[in-house]
Amino acid sequence: MGVLLSDRDIRAELDAGRVVLDPYEPSMLQPSSIDVRLDKFFRLFDNHRYPFIDPSQEQPELTRLVEAKGDEPLVLHPGEFVLGSTFEAVTLPDDVAARLEGKSSLGRLGLLTHSTAGFIDPGSRGT
Numbered sequence: 209m210g211v212l213l214s215d216r217d218i219r220a221e222l223d224a225g226r227v228v229l230d231p232y233e234p235s236m237l238q239p240s241s242i243d244v245r246l247d248k249f250f251r252l253f254d255n256h257r258y259p260f261i262d263p264s265q266e267q268p269e270l271t272r273l274v275e276a277k278g279d280e281p282l283v284l285h286p287g288e289f290v291l292g293s294t295f296e297a298v299t300l301p302d303d304v305a306a307r308l309e310g311k312s313s314l315g316r317l318g319l320l321t322h323s324t325a326g327f328i329d330p331g332s333r334g335t
Contacts, residue, residue, distance in 0.1 A: 210305070215239050221304065228299040241309075244294040247335065248276040251291040289323075293335040302331040 213221070215237055221227040222237075229242060236243045251271040258267055271291070276282040284290065300306060306328040310321030 212240055218242060221301075226301040227304060229296045230299075231296060244296050244298070244308075247293045247295045249293065250274045250276070250282065253289045253291075295335070297333065297335050298328065299333040300328060300330055305330045 218227065218237060218240075222229070222232065229236070229244070250273070252274045253271050254269060255261070257269045261267065261270065274282065274290070282290075294308075298306070308322055308326045308328060310319070314321070
């Protein structure tokens with residue numbers, strides 16, 4: 209049965225090197241979670257380039273890479289969708305899973321952290 213780790217348990221996993229965030233700052237640790245940051249690279253969907261999205265077909269112009277520059281905002285218009293990644297690379301051991309969840313303050317503004325795929329598999333590494 210799975211359990212939710214406390215901040216003490218998370219800190220112990222970090223200290224033992226079983227859970228790794230790179231880069232990591234102690235201020236990111238919360239009562240039962242770790243705050244991660246959004247990186248500056250996004251895949252912006254250009255939905256108008258195809259009459260429909262077909263997962264069985266290669267559609268190379270469906271997205272384009274966009275980089276947020278410095279302190280300039282990345283403007284999303286209503287209905288636009290981007291794929292982002294975390295600034296931190298996250299490594300989990302084979303017996304620890306994680307979830308990516310949004311901050312409620314951003315959700316109340318209509319900014320969704322993920323539409324699907326919030327589950328991070330045990331043993332995974334990436335951003």
